Amino acid sequence: MNLRHRGTALVAAGAVVAALAACSTSESARPEEEPAVDDAAVAAAEEAALTAAGGEELGGSVTMLGVLGGEELDAFLSVVAPFEEATGVAVRYEGTRDFAAVLQTRIDGGNPPDLVATPAIGEMAALAEQGALVDLHTVVDDAVLTANYPASMLETGTAGGALFGFYNTVNLGGLIWYDPKRYDGPTEPASWDELQDWARQKAADGETPWCVGLESGAASGWPAADFIDEILLRQAGPEFHRAWRDGAEPWTSPQVAQAYETYGEMIADGMVYGGTTTVLSTDFSQAANPMFAPEPGCYLLQQATFMGSMITDAFPDLVPGEDLDFFPVPDLSPEHPGIRSISGEILGMITETPQSAALTRYLASTEAGTLIAATGRWLSPNVTVPADAYEDPFLRRANEVLTEAEATYPLGNSLMPQPEVDAFWQSGLAFAQNPGDLGAILQGIEDVRAR
Structure with missing residues (x-):
């Protein structure tokens, strides 16, 4: 076998x-x-x-x-x-x-x-x-x-x-990590739009809301792919998500494009620490570091439960609940509430x-x-x-x-063939660099799936 x-x-x-x-x-x-x-x-x-x-x-x-x-x-x-x-x-x-x-x-x-x-x-x-x-x-x-x-x-x-x-x-998955002493936004946002409204205002005021790092060696891009995956699950719903992962719905579908675009709004110019170059070159394990600089470089990091111990290992003086905390990513669609990955x-x-x-x-x-x-x-x-x-x-x-x-x-992506997963991970990097090429990026993954 x-x-x-x-x-x-x-x-x-x-x-x-x-x-x-x-x-x-x-x-x-x-x-x-x-x-x-x-x-x-x-x-x-x-x-x-x-x-x-x-x-x-x-x-x-x-x-x-x-x-x-x-x-x-x-x-x-x-x-x-x-x-x-x-x-x-x-x-x-x-x-x-x-x-x-x-x-x-x-x-x-x-x-x-x-x-x-x-x-x-x-x-x-x-x-x-x-x-x-x-x-x-x-x-x-x-x-x-x-x-x-x-x-x-x-x-x-x-x-x-x-x-x-x-x-x-x-x-x-789907947790938002932050420093309670510095973050002044909602910790129980009713929706993703509410959280992003705060982030956009922060950017308009000249501060950077999001911390993001996509570097992970041979697996670079997986942090983007994971969150796009989660967005799709909670935006389009479990039934569509299952059909997509199983190959019954194409990568080029409007729902998948919308998930990428939602992620793209989070990492747009002015919204993410250091811009695209820094996002692509920062190891995911160090993405939260600017949050704890003398003058914070960013305020929010999206990542799973394991991130808490990674941050406290890097900053051992942090007190959980006082210097570091999280809240779950809020609902992305009122039609699919309360879903977690x-x-x-x-x-x-x-x-x-x-x-x-x-x-x-x-x-x-x-x-x-x-x-x-x-x-x-x-x-x-x-x-x-x-x-x-x-x-x-x-x-x-x-x-x-x-x-x-x-x-x-x-x-x-935990149930897809590895070539498709690799293409998904790479798409996170390609989309961060050239969001205007989304159609071609998605078609490229669909082509890999068809091989």
């Missing part, structure tokens, strides 16, 4: 993973220091793990292929440690940047991993289409899935009525064994989700996780936004 190759940066979420995680290509050892977790939460997780294993100490091992490395992998291993303790099952996690190639090699060699976890949902869907993934409806009780996950999240991992995967960790890892099963089935049931539990929240790295997709499991103030707030959403959907 052949997977659609998606390169080292695994679309939207994968670009984040590539930027944030120092991924390993070898099987991980247990971290020497694990994140501090409440003893009661660990004990509850051990009990849930034993239940997931049918009350037995199974022993043996389960293999898992993913994209995590470094501190992120250490955090995930702290989540599965209670499972190992309770069941006697060793979790052998292999992290790699080249997920698709390594998985294909393992499959071709007759040695596939038991479980896989990746932010590239399209790869998982391709595996499901080839019959390579176990229907998780046969592994995890439907009552548990329905109680623990929003319907829209389960829909993302479903094909032909079979559940090929469910979210294991989540990042929330997410990215994250999808967990799937290639080989069903008592050990892999038990680990899958454990990771779907409230108790495992609580430990994921406690890592301070991710949001848990599990809606039954208590809010006080989040010690990180930004994740706690983001969890509130996520749970209050009318519906959540993945960005379209």
Whole structure:
């Protein structure tokens, strides 16, 4: 079987993973220091793990292929440690940047991993289409899935009525980061137009409202593509967005053009720090830096939950809530209110064994989700996780936004073939440079899709 190759940066979420995680290509050892977790939460997780294993100490091992490395992998291993303790099952996690190639090699060699976890949902869907993934409806009780996950999240991992995967960790997109001591605009805008009215007035007064950086090495342009993707989802609505990502609606459609134009208004001359040249050359991880200069160069940055820790790592004296905060991107259309975008890892099963089935049931539990929240790295997709499991103030707030959403959907470029994704990323750069060429830019992506 052949997977659609998606390169080292695994679309939207994968670009984040590539930027944030120092991924390993070898099987991980247990971290020497694990994140501090409440003893009661660990004990509850051990009990849930034993239940997931049918009350037995199974022993043996389960293999898992993913994209995590470094501190992120250490955090995930702290989540599965209670499972190992309770069941006697060793979790052998292999992290790699080249997920698709390594998985294909393992499959071709007759040695596939038991479980896989990746932010590239399209790869998982391709595996499901080839019959390579176990229907998780046969592994995890439907009552548990329905109680623990929003319907829209389960829909993302479903094909032909079979559940090929469910979210294991989540990042929330569409957040506006700002310095409360300097930003004087609305923090609960009723609409995108209201926020942009403030931004246009700021620009008219000779100040720059938006901070933007599109540089990200081989994945440069993804921050623009991600936000255009989100704009389209929330402007044209989930039904159109799904048809577009699946190829049933063309890139040249008026709705797609409108999404680009909406983004273009945000990065127009006078609206963005440093102008086009700076936007193109600034690494996305450093885009917020001018916000904290002695005289602020800009006031707002649009990015996902992970950006909070990146900013506080760069400016460790910032106090969350006092010097740095966020609010969600407001509605872009009154016809589609309350929609949020997410990215994250999808967990799937290639080989069903008592050990892999038990680990899958454990990771779907409230108790495992609580430990994921406690890592301070991710949001848990599990809606039954208590809010006080989040010690990180930004994740706690983001969890509130996520749970209050009318519906959540993945960005379209997480399900597209990599050549189309590459063209989408590049279009963000091309559009920033020459917004008047939008028609040709969109036709170019449509041509790539047709190949």
